[in-house]
Every structure is written in structure tokens, then in C-alpha cells.
Amino acid sequence: MIYNDILDGLKFYEAGKPIELVVREYGIKADDVIKLASNENPLGCSPLVKEAIAKNAHLASIYPDDSYYELKGALADKFGVKRENFIIGVGSDQVIDVCVKAVANENRAVLQSGISFAMYEIYTLQAGAKLIKTPTPTHNLAEFKELYEKQKDNIGVIFLCLPNNPLGECLDFSEVYEFLGCVSEDTLVVLDGAYQEYASFKDSAKSIPVKSVIEKFNNVIYLGTFSKAYGLAGLRVGYGIASSELIKGISRIRPVLNVGSISAKAAVAALADEKFLRESLSLNFSQMLEYETLAKELGLEIIPSYTNFITLKIKDSSKLALNLLRKGIIVRDLASYGMDALRISIGTASQNSRVIEAIKGEIG
Known part of the structure; x- marks a missing residue:
């Protein structure tokens, strides 16, 4: 088979190890495995979501409404904009793909921070574009x-991951x-x-006023997802919010019928349960304090986090990640x-307590 040259050297996204793989490789019971590598909601999803999935199980055999009228309506109510300001994706990463392919090419590069979401680079290279990192x-x-001013005419897309x-x-x-x-x-x-739900909860100064942003800037798109705070990682629902003109332009690349009917119904239900969302956010930051205390005790540097994860700078992180994995604890090594x-x-x-004790046992 002769493949396109663009595939040469193209990286794969390194997804978090599934629990099933750890069970097979290390002979650990599934109930004894803790997966804290993919930033999923440890509380699962809202009871309203579970009800919606059960109630709409019959939709499994029916193609979705490709206009996503109900979901866009629920999102429009949340953000105070109109249905025509939305594009729906299979996770927000599909909207990232659409944005890159709609604008970037061999003559129009993509700009991002030095370390950020890996899919920015992967989609950029798939589009045959150059990636510029700070x-x-x-x-x-x-x-x-500075980088933008030097190459303004040659930069098509800028990614700001907020929080990163x-x-x-x-x-x-x-x-x-x-x-x-300052951007053209x-x-x-x-x-x-x-991860905006987390950042906004922790510090209002980090909150993005989406409605006013897209009304002021026709070249800006905001991305959101149901995979994190709302706990729908397995259903894959994301969205973009922008001016109707921008949405109309990039939607020409969106795959038809891309988000399933049941997933869309679940997302609508998730938006309706603000109590579950608040509980998830509150638990997250109260438990993050335990890791901050650990870092102080062990003299580890951390990056202040506005997300549902924390980054610990640890010497020989790959070795520690492997040792934790052998104990049934899955975390993400950033060596890559x-x-x-x-x-x-x-x-x-309980999960965090076990992880913290394991880390203390390894490097304490």
C-alpha cells in the first residue's frame, strides 16, 4: 500500500491506558485499578443523564437530527446566544480538527504554547501545515x-488552551x-x-464571557465539551461557539450525523443538572488540596491548576509512573x-488517598 507522505512521522495521540489493559498485563483485579490519567469525572455522570439514556435507548437504531436543534437550543440558553452560533462535534477535538482543516495549510501555520493539547499538533500535521510553538x-x-507579529500573514490559526x-x-x-x-x-x-467550568469555579478572573467575545471578534471560536465536568467522556459530545458567519464557514467540513442521538439527549440532560455540576467542581478542588499538601511535604514543584488534574514535577517520572501502574494506579507521564x-x-x-500513599512509598 502506498500511503500519503503526510503520514510519515505523524504521531499518535497517547490516550490513557484503559483499565482492561492493566488487568491483562499486571494481573490486577479491575476493582483494584484506579484510572487517573484521562481527566474523567470520578463521580461519573448526572442521574438525569442516566435517565435520559434509558429513556432514549430506542434511538440507537435511528439516525440523529443533524441540525441538533434540541442540543443547540439548550446550549444557546446556557450561553445567551443563538442556535446558529454553534457547531456540534464528536468531542471538542473534532471541532479542533474542523477548524484546522478549514483554515491551515502549507502556507498558513498554526501557533500554540510550548506545551499544550497534543491534538493541535496532530491535526496541524494532518493538514500539511507548519506548527509554531512558543x-x-x-x-x-x-x-x-511577538511570534504572530513576525509572521502575521503566514499564521492561520492560534490556539489558546484556557486552562491548559x-x-x-x-x-x-x-x-x-x-x-x-492584536490579531487580524x-x-x-x-x-x-x-476545562473552563473548573477555571471559572476556582477564579472568576479566568472565566471567558463567551457571548461578548463572539459578538466582538468574528474570528474567534470558543470550544466546550461534555467529557470533563459533565462526565460524558464515553459519549463524545463537544461544541464550538462563534459568529454565525464563522460557524457557517467551518461547518462545511463537519461530518454529517457526527454525534449520535443518545449522546445528544444525554448532553441536554447534563446541562439541566446544575447541582451535579457544582458538586463535581467542589469535590475536585477540595481534593486537589491533598495533592498540594503532598507536594509541600515532598518538596515537589507543582503548576497551579485550574483544571481537574494536577501536574507534579518529579525526577524520573517515567519510572514512577511505571511503578504506580504495577500497583494498579494509572496516571499520565508527561515525558512524551x-x-x-x-x-x-x-x-x-479514597482514590486520591491511595495514590498519595503510593507516591510517598516510592519517593517519600
Whole structure:
């Protein structure tokens, strides 16, 4: 088989190890495995979501409404915009793919922070475009602006991950707003808010006022997902919010019938349960304190996190990740990003206690 040259050297996204794989490889019972590598909600999903899935099981044999009228309506109510301001995707990463393919090419590059969501790079290379990274791993808008000013005509897409995955830091929106004013309308700016629910809960200065942003900037799209705070990682529902003109343009690339009927119904139900969302966010940050205490006790550096994970800088992180895996604890080693660090999703109190004791046993 002769493949396109673009596949040469193309990286695969490294997904978190599934529990089933750890069971097979290490002979550990499934109930004894803790998966804290993929930033999933440890509380699962809302009871309303479970009811919606059961109630709409008959839709498994029916193609979805490709307009996603009900879901867009629920989202429009949440954000105070219109249905025509939305594009629905299989997770927000499909919307990332659509954005890149709609704008980037061999003559129009993509700009991102030094370390950020791996799919930015993968989709950029798939589009045959060049990826430009800032020297600093975290978001440094002075570096973004300098790089952009030097190559303004050759940069088609800018990604700002707010807060940033896999590091956890987040810019104040006032800084972002000032930066947006320096970007040409011919450059698409993607504000990736996959973890915005967490950032907004922890610090209102990090909150993105989506409605006012898309009304002010026609070249900006905000991305959200149901995979994190809402606990629908297995159903794969994401969305983008932008001006109707921008949505109309990029929607020409969106695959038809891309999100299933049951997934769409579940997402609508998830939006209706604000109590579950608040409980999830509250648990997350109360339990994150346990890891911050651990870092102080062991003299480890952490990156202040506005997400549902925490990044611990640890020497020989790959060795520690493997030792934890042998104990049935799955975390994300960031060695593939060129950083000696572990990214640990915040779990339940019992899960976190076990992880913390295991880390103390290894390096304490």
C-alpha cells in the first residue's frame, strides 16, 4: 500500500491506558485499578443523564437530527446566544480538527504554547501545515504576540488552551481580551475551554464571557465539551461557539450525523443538572488540596491548576509512573512532552488517598 507522505512521522495521540489493559498485563483485579490519567469525572455522570439514556435507548437504531436543534437550543440558553452560533462535534477535538482543516495549510501555520493539547499538533500535521510553538511551555502572551507579529500573514490559526492541558495553568481573561485585539480578522483564534467550568469555579478572573467575545471578534471560536465536568467522556459530545458567519464557514467540513442521538439527549440532560455540576467542581478542588499538601511535604514543584488534574514535577517520572501502574494506579507521564512530570486526574477521596500513599512509598 502506498500511503500519503503526510503520514510519515505523524504521531499518535497517547490516550490513557484503559483499565482492561492493566488487568491483562499486571494481573490486577479491575476493582483494584484506579484510572487517573484521562481527566474523567470520578463521580461519573448526572442521574438525569442516566435517565435520559434509558429513556432514549430506542434511538440507537435511528439516525440523529443533524441540525441538533434540541442540543443547540439548550446550549444557546446556557450561553445567551443563538442556535446558529454553534457547531456540534464528536468531542471538542473534532471541532479542533474542523477548524484546522478549514483554515491551515502549507502556507498558513498554526501557533500554540510550548506545551499544550497534543491534538493541535496532530491535526496541524494532518493538514500539511507548519506548527509554531512558543519557547515557554505555559501560555506567555508576549511570546505569542511577538511570534504572530513576525509572521502575521503566514499564521492561520492560534490556539489558546484556557486552562491548559496537560499543564493546568490558565490566563486571566483580561490578558486574553487584550491579545485578541492584536490579531487580524484573517486569523482564526481558538479559545479551547474544555476545562473552563473548573477555571471559572476556582477564579472568576479566568472565566471567558463567551457571548461578548463572539459578538466582538468574528474570528474567534470558543470550544466546550461534555467529557470533563459533565462526565460524558464515553459519549463524545463537544461544541464550538462563534459568529454565525464563522460557524457557517467551518461547518462545511463537519461530518454529517457526527454525534449520535443518545449522546445528544444525554448532553441536554447534563446541562439541566446544575447541582451535579457544582458538586463535581467542589469535590475536585477540595481534593486537589491533598495533592498540594503532598507536594509541600515532598518538596515537589507543582503548576497551579485550574483544571481537574494536577501536574507534579518529579525526577524520573517515567519510572514512577511505571511503578504506580504495577500497583494498579494509572496516571499520565508527561515525558512524551519533554517534561519530567506526572499529570494526575483528581479522583475521589479514597482514590486520591491511595495514590498519595503510593507516591510517598516510592519517593517519600
